[in-house]
Amino acid sequence: MKNTLEIKNLRAGIGGTEILHSLNLTVPKGQVHAIMGKNGSGKSTLAKVMSGHPDYEVTGGDVLLDGESILGLEPDVRARAGLFMAFQYPSEIPGVTIANFLRAALNARRPEGEEVDAVEFYHHLYAKMDLLKIDRSFTSRAVNDGFSGGEKKRNEILQMAMLEPKYAVLDETDSGLDIDALKIVSHGVNSLRGPKLGILVITHYQRLLDYIVPDVVHVMVGGQIVKSGPKELALELEKKGYDWVEKDLVAA
Amino acid sequence: MPKKSPSARRNGAALPAWWESRRAEARRRFDELPLPQRKDEDWRFATIEAIRLDEFQPGAKGKTPEAKLLARSQPPFAVAARAVFANDRLVRIEGAEELAKQGVVFEPLATAIEKHPALLQKYFMAHPVDLGAQKFAALHAAHASAGVLIHVPKNVELELPLVSFHWIDAAKTAVYPHTLIVAGENAKVKVVDFLGSTDSKGGGLACGLNDLLVGPGAKVDYVCFQRWGTAVTSFQLNSTRVEKDGEARSLFVNLGAAYARQESRSTLVGGGARSEMLGLSVGNDRQEFDQRTLQCHDVPHTWSDLLYKNALDDRSKSIFKGLIRVAPGAAKTDAYQNNRNLLLNPEAEADSMPGLEILNDDVRCTHGATTGQIDQDQLFYLMARGIDPRTGAQLLAYGFFEEVIDRLPDKKIGEAVRAAVAEKFAAMRPKGKAKVSVRKPAVRAAKASQAKKPPLKGLKKAINVRALQGLAK
Numbered sequence: 030m031k032n033t034l035e036i037k038n039l040r041a042g043i044g045g046t047e048i049l050h051s052l053n054l055t056v057p058k059g060q061v062h063a064i065m066g067k068n069g070s071g072k073s074t075l076a077k078v079m080s081g082h083p084d085y086e087v088t089g090g091d092v093l094l095d096g097e098s099i100l101g102l103e104p105d106v107r108a109r110a111g112l113f114m115a116f117q118y119p120s121e122i123p124g125v126t127i128a129n130f131l132r133a134a135l136n137a138r139r140p141e142g143e144e145v146d147a148v149e150f151y152h153h154l155y156a157k158m159d160l161l162k163i164d165r166s167f168t169s170r171a172v173n174d175g176f177s178g179g180e181k182k183r184n185e186i187l188q189m190a191m192l193e194p195k196y197a198v199l200d201e202t203d204s205g206l207d208i209d210a211l212k213i214v215s216h217g218v219n220s221l222r223g224p225k226l227g228i229l230v231i232t233h234y235q236r237l238l239d240y241i242v243p244d245v246v247h248v249m250v251g252g253q254i255v256k257s258g259p260k261e262l263a264l265e266l267e268k269k270g271y272d273w274v275e276k277d278l279v280a281a
Numbered sequence: 282m283p284k285k286s287p288s289a290r291r292n293g294a295a296l297p298a299w300w301e302s303r304r305a306e307a308r309r310r311f312d313e314l315p316l317p318q319r320k321d322e323d324w325r326f327a328t329i330e331a332i333r334l335d336e337f338q339p340g341a342k343g344k345t346p347e348a349k350l351l352a353r354s355q356p357p358f359a360v361a362a363r364a365v366f367a368n369d370r371l372v373r374i375e376g377a378e379e380l381a382k383q384g385v386v387f388e389p390l391a392t393a394i395e396k397h398p399a400l401l402q403k404y405f406m407a408h409p410v411d412l413g414a415q416k417f418a419a420l421h422a423a424h425a426s427a428g429v430l431i432h433v434p435k436n437v438e439l440e441l442p443l444v445s446f447h448w449i450d451a452a453k454t455a456v457y458p459h460t461l462i463v464a465g466e467n468a469k470v471k472v473v474d475f476l477g478s479t480d481s482k483g484g485g486l487a488c489g490l491n492d493l494l495v496g497p498g499a500k501v502d503y504v505c506f507q508r509w510g511t512a513v514t515s516f517q518l519n520s521t522r523v524e525k526d527g528e529a530r531s532l533f534v535n536l537g538a539a540y541a542r543q544e545s546r547s548t549l550v551g552g553g554a555r556s557e558m559l560g561l562s563v564g565n566d567r568q569e570f571d572q573r574t575l576q577c578h579d580v581p582h583t584w585s586d587l588l589y590k591n592a593l594d595d596r597s598k599s600i601f602k603g604l605i606r607v608a609p610g611a612a613k614t615d616a617y618q619n620n621r622n623l624l625l626n627p628e629a630e631a632d633s634m635p636g637l638e639i640l641n642d643d644v645r646c647t648h649g650a651t652t653g654q655i656d657q658d659q660l661f662y663l664m665a666r667g668i669d670p671r672t673g674a675q676l677l678a679y680g681f682f683e684e685v686i687d688r689l690p691d692k693k694i695g696e697a698v699r700a701a702v703a704e705k706f707a708a709m710r711p712k713g714k715a716k717v718s719v720r721k722p723a724v725r726a727a728k729a730s731q732a733k734k735p736p737l738k739g740l741k742k743a744i745n746v747r748a749l750q751g752l753a754k
Contacts, residue, residue, distance in 0.1 A: 080665050083657075108667035120662035124680025133676055134666040171680065188666060 032058040034196040040089035041078045048074045050252040059224040064231045066249030067271050072231045076200035080114040111195030115185040122172040130172045157190040161217045179210030186217040196227045203237035215240030235267035300394050307422035314416035323413030326600045326632040327571045331540045337486040343367045343450035345479045354446040358693035361441035362387045367448040369427035369456045386432035393430040408520040412544040412573040417516045421490045428459030438469035449478040449485040458489035464499035471502040478510030487515040495527035502530045509537035517543045525551025535562035535570050536705045546575040549583035560589030561685045564597025565709045574603040578614040586617045592678040593629035602634040609640040618648035623681050675706045
């Protein structure tokens with residue numbers, strides 16, 4: 030389907046153990062969906078599988094980006110197709126500056142010989158950095174090298190802002206952030222919301238959803254989406270706890 | 282009538298007797314010294330069969346027009362002086378007259394023999410080159426005529442670098458580039474050598490030597506870009522001597538040649554003397570970079586810091602053997618030695634033999650060697666941003682080298698190093714055909730005790746001893 034990110038009956042796992050059991054989810058462009066779930070529910074596995082991490086194997090189902098399957102594609106091809114993953118634990122890359130890294134990533138999206146113009150690049154980069162309250166001196170710092178937790182997450186959102194994906198998955202972007210950092214990151218994400226972008230927010234805590242208000246909330250239990258509903262579902266979940274959904278499941 | 286060639290000039294009777302007798306002595310030494318053997322500790326792991334000295338002739342006539350050579354000899358930064366040599370013949374020298382006004386000597390070796398005999402008698406190859414390639418040092422001494430003598434007198438500080446270009450410009454050619462830097466008390470100078478072949482895939486023999494003689498309180502920065510054609514056999518020998526409170530910094534960028542032996546020795550002879558020894562190599566195909574270093578702390582309160590980094594693709598290979606030697610009585614020595622190798626391909630090989638010889642208690646010395654492959658988590662992260670794995674691996678290799686390049690105080694020279702590395706990467710394999718697969722990281726510790734003898738690769742070729750001896754005559 031056009032203008033949607035679809036996950037269909039996805040079965041996947043690691044080391045021979047299936048973690049996602051026939052998971053279904055559809056994120057249309059222009060919306061923000063949130064997945065909430067306890068530790069071990071398979072949230073991070075879903076993020077890793079979507080990004081094409083080599084440690085994970087897919088045993089069934091599909092992931093479709095605007096109707097095209099991406100599961101057979103290498104991670105870099107998926108990214109260029111328009112999928113962005115904000116990682117829970119972004120890698121540190123010593124010696125590679127943020128500026129060089131972002132230029133390489135932008136150039137990867139352009140035909141050879143049509144590299145991004147330097148002046149234009151910095152103009153664009155500084156505007157996004159100002160938005161995310163990132164000091165401009167960061168451009169010459171190595172990617173995530175020696176960054177605080179908050180700096181790393183802001184850097185993820187900066188990359189998202191620069192690369193302009195069609196769909197973005199934010200994997201526990203709130204973990205390790207204090208309220209101030211959370212507000213800045215959320216402000217950044219909210220400023221990117223719009224009809225051209227579909228966002229899937231994966232989180233353990235309802236707190237993030239006070240700042241990035243979702244259109245739809247999904248609850249993940251045991252590698253499946255067990256409940257979906259409007260944003261109020263997050264509050265209900267916060268109040269009643271995950272046991273409530275699990276009991277509901279047993280009752281059903 | 283036969284054309285007058287520089288080799289004829291060199292071998293002619295017009296040369297001063299003292300110089301001739303030195304050369305004769307060097308030829309004798311060359312004949313006497315044995316060829317390297319596989320069992321020699323100083324040649325351990327080296328593919329000595331790959332060292333081919335036969336079939337090369339010095340001073341062959343070049344094929345590239347002068348204007349073209351000069352156009353290719355443009356450093357990407359402003360310079361105070363430039364000398365260009367092709368096949369050991371002087372093509373052009375610029376800037377020397379201006380420097381002379383400050384008392385600075387920037388003189389081709391061939392004419393320095395007559396103009397500055399006292400300097401050469403005192404400093405020409407006056408310090409030991411003794412890390413294994415003594416025979417090749419003798420070969421160099423017997424033939425050296427190209428390259429420059431640089432003398433910066435007391436208290437003269439030069440901001441812009443002095444550069445030399447040396448080209449191999451014909452098949453089967455031997456060249457003997459020489460750079461001798463003598464910095465007087467509190468003098469300051471930057472020197473850059475560019476070694477290259479007009480045919481990037483060409484062969485030949487290069488047997489070069491550079492000595493950095495750093496006077497009290499003087500500062501010498503030296504960078505050598507080795508970009509010989511990929512079939513060249515190269516020797517690059519260095520002896521650095523630093524007096525009280527002097528500072529030497531050398532960077533050897535190894536990108537070219539089939540087999541490149543690089544020896545670098547720093548001797549610290551005065552309190553407060555400092556030497557920073559840097560190396561950066563990018564190997565591909567079956568290139569072999571053979572690096573031997575020595576940090577000699579002769580007196581108390583001296584400092585040395587060595588960092589050699591190699592990135593190796595395909596079936597290329599690096600050998601690093603380093604030694605920190607602290608003399609008895611050289612208390613408060615502060616010495617570091619670090620060799621790091623990045624394997625871009627599992628078939629590449631890095632042999633590392635760091636070493637310490639400390640004859641004093643009150644010192645701080647550390648050494649280390651690591652060999653690893655591209656970090657797969659880092660590569661995945663780059664790929665997740667749309668960067669293809671080959672570009673990603675190269676970006677990580679740049680990052681790996683940044684620690685070395687960052688040590689250069691001259692940012693423009695640093696940029697030139699980055700550009701040279703980028704050029705090498707671009708030439709390595711056609712875009713898109715490469716396969717850097719995402720695989721499990723495997724880290725290989727490389728320590729002397731753990732180093733294994735590498736499997737013998739290819740056919741063992743006997744060195745043509747007669748041709749070798751004929752070369753020195």
